[in-house]
Amino acid sequence: MNPLLGVVFHWLGGLASASFYVPYRGVKRWSWEIYWLTGGIFSWLLAPWLFASLQTPNLMGVMSQVPHDVVGLCVLFGVLWGFGGLTYGLTMRYLGLSLGMAVVLGLCTVFGTLIPPLVRGTFAQTLLGSTSGKIILLGLLMTLAGIIVVAMAGAKKDADLSPDQKAAAVAEFDFKKGIAVAIFSGIMSACFAFGLAAGEPVKALAAAAGAGPLWTGLPTLCLVMFGGLITNGVWCAGLIIRNKSAGQWLGKTVEADAGEPKAPLLANYLLCALAGTAWYFQFFFYTMGESQMGKFGFSSWTLHMASIIIFGTLWGFAFKEWKDARPAVRNMVWAGVALLVGATIVIGYGNMIGG
Numbered sequence: 001m002n003p004l005l006g007v008v009f010h011w012l013g014g015l016a017s018a019s020f021y022v023p024y025r026g027v028k029r030w031s032w033e034i035y036w037l038t039g040g041i042f043s044w045l046l047a048p049w050l051f052a053s054l055q056t057p058n059l060m061g062v063m064s065q066v067p068h069d070v071v072g073l074c075v076l077f078g079v080l081w082g083f084g085g086l087t088y089g090l091t092m093r094y095l096g097l098s099l100g101m102a103v104v105l106g107l108c109t110v111f112g113t114l115i116p117p118l119v120r121g122t123f124a125q126t127l128l129g130s131t132s133g134k135i136i137l138l139g140l141l142m143t144l145a146g147i148i149v150v151a152m153a154g155a156k157k158d159a160d161l162s163p164d165q166k167a168a169a170v171a172e173f174d175f176k177k178g179i180a181v182a183i184f185s186g187i188m189s190a191c192f193a194f195g196l197a198a199g200e201p202v203k204a205l206a207a208a209a210g211a212g213p214l215w216t217g218l219p220t221l222c223l224v225m226f227g228g229l230i231t232n233g234v235w236c237a238g239l240i241i242r243n244k245s246a247g248q249w250l251g252k253t254v255e256a257d258a259g260e261p262k263a264p265l266l267a268n269y270l271l272c273a274l275a276g277t278a279w280y281f282q283f284f285f286y287t288m289g290e291s292q293m294g295k296f297g298f299s300s301w302t303l304h305m306a307s308i309i310i311f312g313t314l315w316g317f318a319f320k321e322w323k324d325a326r327p328a329v330r331n332m333v334w335a336g337v338a339l340l341v342g343a344t345i346v347i348g349y350g351n352m353i354g355g
Contacts, residue, residue, distance in 0.1 A: 014307020042276030078227020084189030094178030217287030
């Protein structure tokens, strides 16, 4: 167990998650459902099975030994998480990268971190019964404070900017609609943590087959993310049928874009593959980080969420989403990011002395 190494892995996962939507911004003349599902094939199906097969001896043999009820729970929580992931993309459209991530991941942090130990009945013993547990709880509170500060800064920016300024920063900006979608997304996204908790027996089977300590969580990702594929696949299929957009995969131009240049297919496929793989890598590094956190593994969810918000906020500044905000508002954002960075260090320290 090496909690400080675990924090680094969670930072890498946060960077991957915060960056995944960036390649989608370069996709040209494809409907949302087309590029979302294309990228999703890589993130929910191809990448999980590829990397699990590379790091798990006899992966199919391991999966054949998983009890049916464990498979069912992992896939079910994956389906529920899929609703969160589906609306997560919509949140980015309506609120932008920095504010959207802060609201979604704030709720996701609370539910994903606290519910698993509460359900197991180990919350009081684990968090309140030791010095290390109290330090980790302090880090969680710092995380929530940082999220609140970033979200408040986003609300202040929204109040200050004109409609034209909002549209220049985020083309489809809609604060009320975005907040409603973000709340739903944050609650449902926490189900991924529940899916990983339900997959603990899969980790044991992977370890028994000879998988290294860093890689035992990869087979569980295959099950949980398959559930996400079901949700997103059904939703996108419905949109594709309604909008008659399937032809875009082959370069067909929709009627609304008649006379426009055709979509750059190769570039679109490559960008979607990059986005989908980056989306998967957040959980690839998450399982590696969790493997280093010992009995406080549930705190990994807090570290993961805080890291995503840190890098998501940096991307927001890179895309000039905050350029028209008052200096005081921008300073508030940086104060929230500082709290989140400090929280990851505090949680890592608590895990270290606990180990």
